[in-house]
Amino acid sequence: MRGLVNKIVSVVLLMSLVVVGSTGCKRKKKRAQDEPAGLATMLQAADPRAATQLLRGFHDVESGAWRWTAKSFAVTLHPPAGASVKGATLVLKFVFPEISLQKLGPITISAKVGSEQLAPETVDSAGDKSYSREVPASALKEDAVTVEFMLDKAIPPGTQDIRELGIIMNMVGFEAKQ
DSSP: OHHHHHHHHHHHHHHHHHHHHHHHTOOOOOOOTTSOOSSOSEEETTOGGGGGGEEEEEEEEETTTEEEEEEEEEEEEOOOTTHHHHOEEEEEEEEEOHHHHHHHOSEEEEEEETTEEOOOEEEOSOEEEEEEEEEOGGGOOSSSEEEEEEESOOBOOOSSOOSOBOOEEEEEEEEEOO
C-alpha cells in the first residue's frame, strides 16, 4: 500500500511540475508589426487612436474620413526605424477644396520638425494634394517628434461656420528612407 501511495504522490508532484513549468515559463509574444507601440509614425485623420497625437489645430472627424485643420496645426509622431541615422520623409496628404481656393486664392504651407524649418510649398489649384519634405536625421533623434504646420492664410470663422478652416487633412506621418 505504501508503495502505491508513493507512486501516486510522485505522479501528482510530476504533474504539478509540468503544469507549473508550462504556465510559468511562457515567453512574451513578440508585438505584431501592425500593433501600435505607443506613438504612431503615420496617422490617418479618422483613426480614433490618432486623436492623442493631434496636438492642436484639428477639428472633429467628418464623413468618417477626414478633418479640417486651422491655419496652424501640430502633431506628435514617432520617427521610423533608422531615421535618427538616415533621416525620413514627412508626408501630409490633404485636400484643398475649391471653395477655399475661391475665397483665399493660392495658399502656402510650411512645416517645422522640432527646430528644423522645412521648405514651404504653394498650392494654387483645388483637389487632392501632398506636401512632402525630406527631414534630416538630426531632427529625428527623439522617440516623440513634434511637427508644426503653418498655412499663410485660412478661412476665418463666420456665420455659416464658426471654425477657422485651413485644409482638409487625410493623413500625416513619416516615411522611412531606404
